[in-house]
Amino acid sequence: MSRQSPRLQRFYEELLEKDIAYIRPVFDITSRVGHRYSQIDDLLETSSEETLQMLESLSNEGVLDRYFFDKLLSCVKCGSLNVRISTHCKKCNSANIYKAMMLQHEVCGYIGPEEMYRTTTGLVCPKCREEVIFVKPEHATAKISNSSDHRAPIALNSLNVYSTLYRCNHCNELFDDTVELWHCLNCQGRFPKDQVGEVVIYSYKLNEEASHRLRTELRPRRQLQEFLEGQGYAVESPAVIQGRSGVEHEIDLYANKQQGDHIRKVIVGVTRSNGEIGLEEVLKLYVKAHDIGSKDVILFAIPRLTDEARQYAAYYRMKVFQSEDLQRALNDREVWDFLEREEPALKRKEEGIAVTRKRV
Numbered sequence: 001m002s003r004q005s006p007r008l009q010r011f012y013e014e015l016l017e018k019d020i021a022y023i024r025p026v027f028d029i030t031s032r033v034g035h036r037y038s039q040i041d042d043l044l045e046t047s048s049e050e051t052l053q054m055l056e057s058l059s060n061e062g063v064l065d066r067y068f069f070d071k072l073l074s075c076v077k078c079g080s081l082n083v084r085i086s087t088h089c090k091k092c093n094s095a096n097i098y099k100a101m102m103l104q105h106e107v108c109g110y111i112g113p114e115e116m117y118r119t120t121t122g123l124v125c126p127k128c129r130e131e132v133i134f135v136k137p138e139h140a141t142a143k144i145s146n147s148s149d150h151r152a153p154i155a156l157n158s159l160n161v162y163s164t165l166y167r168c169n170h171c172n173e174l175f176d177d178t179v180e181l182w183h184c185l186n187c188q189g190r191f192p193k194d195q196v197g198e199v200v201i202y203s204y205k206l207n208e209e210a211s212h213r214l215r216t217e218l219r220p221r222r223q224l225q226e227f228l229e230g231q232g233y234a235v236e237s238p239a240v241i242q243g244r245s246g247v248e249h250e251i252d253l254y255a256n257k258q259q260g261d262h263i264r265k266v267i268v269g270v271t272r273s274n275g276e277i278g279l280e281e282v283l284k285l286y287v288k289a290h291d292i293g294s295k296d297v298i299l300f301a302i303p304r305l306t307d308e309a310r311q312y313a314a315y316y317r318m319k320v321f322q323s324e325d326l327q328r329a330l331n332d333r334e335v336w337d338f339l340e341r342e343e344p345a346l347k348r349k350e351e352g353i354a355v356t357r358k359r360v
């Protein structure tokens, strides 16, 4: 949690505050991966790929649960999702095939393709030589309703669709099942159906446990922010602050306010672990604070620091609060006293000296 970037923080806040249960993808053929999480792209101003990476890594960390959403098909050779299916003749592999309806003249039982009925004078059954009519299935309903009075004669000599087959224009073969071939529009490769690659795409959901943990963290963060704002501070949480070295530091909460002739800069770090938190977190926060020029540093250690880390924190004059969660840590009156107090006169004097030196 301590390593939460401001972007990630915003992501969590939006999920919780807007009650976004599922993060679902939308299909997008312009995207290399064929889909985007546009809601999150817009929210975080990230590229689709950055969003996807973030969601995947959060799912690996167990913060997000992942669910099957759909499957996209891809080229076996180049991985492109720009693939099309084409149907071919079973015998000669030509794509020059068409659907041929097998028509039955029910009265005499003859079955044959439409062309067998065709003569110069119209449709005639080749077996019984009766004139017949054929109403294409898609037009049948309209025809019947328009001429309901003549239904009987139509039915008598009409042809029924017996089955649909395919006819190859190249070799004239008649067959009931086509061969499917996949064609990649990117690398122009062709491959059979069983070689098509599959890309599973997911929807994501904030895991129950993580959701609970974040809620217990978000509220107190806001509480801190509101309190400091009430005290006249400009507050950013989370914040990215450029230090004197030029390096940008990610800070959980940064507040600053003009106090007399100097600016009081308060830095709040929240660090969390399953066990004790080591020296490294203390050092990192110290380096950031030093570079930013802040002497008022609070470290919330959830649940606690190691003895060594605590010693260093004391040596660096950090205020350390240890608790099971941030909400409980804020029950400590000392947190608010520390934030409320004006900076001691001694520090002001130091700043004064620095200013004088600069003038010389």
Ligand SMILES: [Zn+2]
Binding pocket: 075, 076, 077, 078, 079, 080, 184, 185, 186, 187, 188, 189
């Ligand atoms: Zn390809």
Ligand SMILES: [Zn+2]
Binding pocket: 089, 090, 091, 092, 093, 094, 168, 169, 170, 171, 172, 173
């Ligand atoms: Zn053929």
Ligand SMILES: [Zn+2]
Binding pocket: 105, 107, 108, 109, 110, 125, 126, 127, 128, 129, 130
């Ligand atoms: Zn007939």
